[in-house]
Amino acid sequence: PLLSPVATTWHSNDDDVYRAPPIDRSLLPTAPRAAREPNVDRSRLPKAPPYTAFLGNLPYDVTEESIKDFFRGLNISAVRLPREPTNPERLKGFGYAEFEDIDSLFQALSLNEESLGNRRIRVDVADQAQDKGEAPAAGG
Numbered sequence: 001p002l003l004s005p006v007a008t009t010w011h012s013n014d015d016d017v018y019r020a021p022p023i024d025r026s027l028l029p030t031a032p033r034a035a036r037e038p039n040v041d042r043s044r045l046p047k048a049p050p051y052t053a054f055l056g057n058l059p060y061d062v063t064e065e066s067i068k069d070f071f072r073g074l075n076i077s078a079v080r081l082p083r084e085p086t087n088p089e090r091l092k093g094f095g096y097a098e099f100e101d102i103d104s105l106f107q108a109l110s111l112n113e114e115s116l117g118n119r120r121i122r123v124d125v126a127d128q129a130q131d132k133g134e135a136p137a138a139g140g
Contacts, residue, residue, distance in 0.1 A: 040109045044125050051105040055095045056122035067097060070116050074107055075100035096126055 064079040078098040
């Protein structure tokens with residue numbers, strides 16, 4: 001079969017051709033946030049309350065209000081933001097959010113890597129032992 005000739009020039013005058021920069025697809029979410037299933041193994045979720053999420057990489061100016069706003073629409077019951085013992089003004093950069101039900105916790109995990117302030121924060125299932133304020137046993 002004969003190939004049709006390929007046109008090599010379609011605008012000799014470059015001024016009237018607007019070339020948009022290519023879109024970096026890796027920056028675009030593939031689906032609306034609510035539709036993305038979190039990449040979470042449901043077996044890792046606690047079987048009983050408290051349903052607590054660990055929040056990491058928080059901006060130092062974060063407030064309980066901004067965290068509640070970040071999780072708006074979910075049944076959030078408590079926010080805990082530990083502070084530096086030596087400098088009570090300064091947050092440690094992580095915290096915990098407690099949810100009233102397992103579905104809210106599950107949904108919260110889908111916000112992992114979403115931006116809060118100028119940081120992409122980490123949302124993960126809080127380690128139950130740490131959450132009760134017990135240090136993990138040394139030596140193990």
